[in-house]
Amino acid sequence: MEITARDLFFWLFTILITGLPIIIYFGEKRVRKLSPSDWIPIPPATEIISLRIYPIKSCRGIEVPSVKLLKTGLDLDRQWMFIDVSEKHKFQTIREVSKLTLINTAINWETDELEISIANDKSNPPTKVVVPAHPSEEWLAENTTLTHAFIWSETHDAYVYPESISKPFSDFLDMEVRLVIRGPTPRVLRGCGAPKLLGRTEAIKWADMAPVLLTNVRSINELNNRLMQRGYDAITLERFRPNIVVAGSDAWAEDMWKTVKMSPRESDHGSSEKKKRNASIIMDVTSRCARCHVPNVDPDTGMAHKEQPFDLMYTYRRIDEGAKYKSCFGMLCAPRSEGTIKVGDKFEVTAVTAEHKFISPMK
Numbered sequence: 001m002e003i004t005a006r007d008l009f010f011w012l013f014t015i016l017i018t019g020l021p022i023i024i025y026f027g028e029k030r031v032r033k034l035s036p037s038d039w040i041p042i043p044p045a046t047e048i049i050s051l052r053i054y055p056i057k058s059c060r061g062i063e064v065p066s067v068k069l070l071k072t073g074l075d076l077d078r079q080w081m082f083i084d085v086s087e088k089h090k091f092q093t094i095r096e097v098s099k100l101t102l103i104n105t106a107i108n109w110e111t112d113e114l115e116i117s118i119a120n121d122k123s124n125p126p127t128k129v130v131v132p133a134h135p136s137e138e139w140l141a142e143n144t145t146l147t148h149a150f151i152w153s154e155t156h157d158a159y160v161y162p163e164s165i166s167k168p169f170s171d172f173l174d175m176e177v178r179l180v181i182r183g184p185t186p187r188v189l190r191g192c193g194a195p196k197l198l199g200r201t202e203a204i205k206w207a208d209m210a211p212v213l214l215t216n217v218r219s220i221n222e223l224n225n226r227l228m229q230r231g232y233d234a235i236t237l238e239r240f241r242p243n244i245v246v247a248g249s250d251a252w253a254e255d256m257w258k259t260v261k262m263s264p265r266e267s268d269h270g271s272s273e274k275k276k277r278n279a280s281i282i283m284d285v286t287s288r289c290a291r292c293h294v295p296n297v298d299p300d301t302g303m304a305h306k307e308q309p310f311d312l313m314y315t316y317r318r319i320d321e322g323a324k325y326k327s328c329f330g331m332l333c334a335p336r337s338e339g340t341i342k343v344g345d346k347f348e349v350t351a352v353t354a355e356h357k358f359i360s361p362m363k
């Protein structure tokens with residue numbers, strides 16, 4: 001049979017007309033099916049290498065081998081803060097009072113008490129103020145006054161400790177302050193963690209933005225390499241005040257994390273310890289953490305460096321559309337459940353996203 005050009009044209013035309021919708025249909029379906037994980041790889045599982053709590057906002061924190069993760073953040077993290085004695089009861093942070101970082105905190109796990117002291121204390125005997133770490137309603141009712149504290153344009157209820165408890169710190173800071181503990185009314189998340197965006201209502205204690213700050217040790221190493229290449233000293237991760245530090249696979253991979261999961265190690269499987277703990281805890285990564293000048297303050301001296309790491313980060317870490325003039329370090333997270341987490345626990349990224357966009361909760 002002879003095939004004429006006309007036949008060929010006819011068949012091609014027919015195939016095109018009938019085939020095109022099918023091609024478009026499946027093509028569309030394919031496009032819709034793509035998720036960020038198709039072009040952003042899900043990193044391999046690593047582990048938690050450090051857990052840190054900062055019992056008093058802006059004061060020195062402590063490293064712990066294991067800790068209870070609550071919906072509101074790690075147990076005892078930012079449970080207290082200092083306020084001024086104005087009518088407002090305004091919160092005090094390292095931003096204005098960098099000496100706050102010279103106030104040390106420790107937890108006596110045996111007696112369940114918070115111990116507050118002052119770095120390089122020359123007084124004899126050294127100042128040590130001790131309060132219950134998990135005070136009962138009765139203790140609070142008898143020993144504190146339930147009033148309010150002002151933080152980031154909002155007023156929240158707070159139990160104010162008496163002047164006698166705060167006196168050594170007022171003397172040390174050269175300003176009158178009072179210690180407060182979070183009151184009973186939830187301080188609902190704002191910004192990217194707001195109920196409308198998160199899909200549920202979560203609350204925090206006195207942290208600025210979110211229950212948990214998650215960081216990747218590879219990122220501080222990368223930043224330190226850059227600092228040292230320019231002749232500056234390396235800095236510790238403590239400057240960024242993270243709660244959970246993981247051994248990430250690549251520096252800055254966390255910029256795209258969307259959900260993460262922490263679980264007991266394989267070796268804990270079946271053990272009675274594992275049964276006591278929840279199998280795994282998933283956290284929603286609500287946004288990147290846009291930074292201020294606080295990481296310039298050396299926690300050992302309370303002195304702020306004029307430039308670093310702020311200036312260096314400004315050259316290459318302004319990566320979030322929602323925070324054009326701020327550098328990002330670390331990820332803000334909201335846990336979906338509660339349970340104990342430990343250094344050495346398995347850490348997995350379960351979803352990634354290209355859509356993080358910072359919304360400041362600190363207005």
Ligand SMILES: *[C@@H]1O[C@H](CO)[C@@H](O)[C@H](O)[C@H]1NC(C)=O
Pocket residue numbers: 138139140142143
């Ligand atoms: C109030 O504080 C004191 C000193 O810590 C303690 O002995 C007392 O039991 C507290 N009151 C209550 C009701 O717990």
Ligand SMILES: *[C@@H]1O[C@H](CO)[C@@H](O)[C@H](O)[C@H]1NC(C)=O
Pocket residue numbers: 276277278336337338339340
């Ligand atoms: C496990 O998670 C649930 C829900 O968040 C919580 O109520 C419970 O206390 C947790 N169990 C342990 C052992 O932490």
